[in-house]
Amino acid sequence: MGNQEKGKGLMEPENSAEKLTALVVDDDKLVRMIHQGLLKRAGVKNEAVKNGKEAVDIHYSGQRFDIILMDNEMPIMTGIEATKKLRSMGILSRIIGVSSCTEAEKQEFMKAGIDDYQVKPLTIGVLNSILDVVKASK
Amino acid sequence: MEVGQMQRQWMGYMKSLFMEGFLDGQFLQLQQLQDENNPEFVVEVVSLFFEDSERILKDLSFAVDQQSVDFKKIDAHVHQFKGSSASIGAQRVKNACIAFRNFCEEQNIDACRSCLQQVKQEYIHVKNKLETLLRLEQQIVAAGGSIPMMEWN
Numbered sequence: 282m283g284n285q286e287k288g289k290g291l292m293e294p295e296n297s298a299e300k301l302t303a304l305v306v307d308d309d310k311l312v313r314m315i316h317q318g319l320l321k322r323a324g325v326k327n328e329a330v331k332n333g334k335e336a337v338d339i340h341y342s343g344q345r346f347d348i349i350l351m352d353n354e355m356p357i358m359t360g361i362e363a364t365k366k367l368r369s370m371g372i373l374s375r376i377i378g379v380s381s382c383t384e385a386e387k388q389e390f391m392k393a394g395i396d397d398y399q400v401k402p403l404t405i406g407v408l409n410s411i412l413d414v415v416k417a418s419k
Numbered sequence: 420m421e422v423g424q425m426q427r428q429w430m431g432y433m434k435s436l437f438m439e440g441f442l443d444g445q446f447l448q449l450q451q452l453q454d455e456n457n458p459e460f461v462v463e464v465v466s467l468f469f470e471d472s473e474r475i476l477k478d479l480s481f482a483v484d485q486q487s488v489d490f491k492k493i494d495a496h497v498h499q500f501k502g503s504s505a506s507i508g509a510q511r512v513k514n515a516c517i518a519f520r521n522f523c524e525e526q527n528i529d530a531c532r533s534c535l536q537q538v539k540q541e542y543i544h545v546k547n548k549l550e551t552l553l554r555l556e557q558q559i560v561a562a563g564g565s566i567p568m569m570e571w572n
Contacts, residue, residue, distance in 0.1 A: 311467050311503045318452040318460055381502060402506040404448050 301415060302345075305329040306336040306360065307352040307379070312402065316350055316379075319408050332356055333363030340367060346374050347415050350403070353380040353390060361386075361393045368394035375415050379403060422564035429555045433569055436552070441545050446508030447569060461556075465549050468507045472542055475500045483528075483535050493531060494523040500538065511541045 303325045305316045313329045320327040325348070330336050332355040349367070353360035364376055378387070378395040387398055397414075399407055420428075436442045453460040475496055482493045501516035519534035556566050 309499070309502060309506075311464065311471055311506050314464055314467060315449065315452075315506055318449075318457060318464070321457060322452050322454070381505075401502065402445060402448075404445070405451060 301325045301347045303327040303348040304346040305350050308355040333358030336363045337366050349374050349376045350379045353382050361390050364393040422562045425559045426567050440510050441548050443508045443510040471503050488528050490523050490526050509545045515541045
């Protein structure tokens with residue numbers, strides 16, 4: 282089983298510090314399109330799934346990402362549930378909760394293990410600050 | 420009309436859309452995501468917004484017309500519409516949705532029905548504006564010009 286330590290050699294050899302990867306998790310197609318557009322512009326290789334369960338499954342299949350943009354309100358499995366599951370699987374990716382939830386939900390989201398929380402929709406500026414943090418930690 | 424004129428016309432139109440509150444900064448973000456790697460981005464996003472909106476409005480009309488009104492369901496639809504309109508920068512639609520949600524919470528069906536009309540109106544307005552804007556953009560590109568970059572503070 283590959284290791285998940287930050288700052289060490291990652292499992293995919295072509296995953297250099299310059300080429301970050303991201304997973305967009307949102308049930309809304311419009312939001313997925315916009316967030317993927319943002320990532321594409323920033324040169325981040327990305328994929329999108331439409332609920333928490335698909336986010337977990339893609340990790341079960343062995344894929345790993347530097348950043349996960351996690352919505353909360355999704356069918357089948359919420360962002361909070363998916364975050365808990367991913368952390369319990371040992372996933373150390375930077376998980377950004379991206380939502381429009383209440384303060385109480387935000388607290389629950391943070392308790393579940395997200396690294397940061399941002400209000401939807403993300404802007405270029407906010408994404409850049411997220412990327413800066415991830416690049417600095419690699 | 421030559422390209423420079425078309426571009427100025429486009430800028431004037433964009434400015435008015437911002438001044439009148441139809442669009443906000445989020446729309447500019449979307450414009451900035453369009454480049455040679457993603458040349459149709461704005462059209463794609465706007466088209467998807469139109470598709471989503473028509474579907475949500477249909478669902479909302481149905482839900483509001485029910486004998487036994489399910490406010491939770493209505494609120495869920497409005498929440499979704501608020502999210503998508505915010506994503507695209509359709510400020511007036513978003514604000515109408517916010518007001519709508521307040522009445523859902525109060526379970527005030529008459530106010531909800533009136534809010535639905537408001538939201539529909541605002542959507543139709545912004546749809547017309549966006550279609551006009553995109554048509555102007557198409558004309559500029561067809562004439563060999565590029566769409567100006569706009570900044571808004």
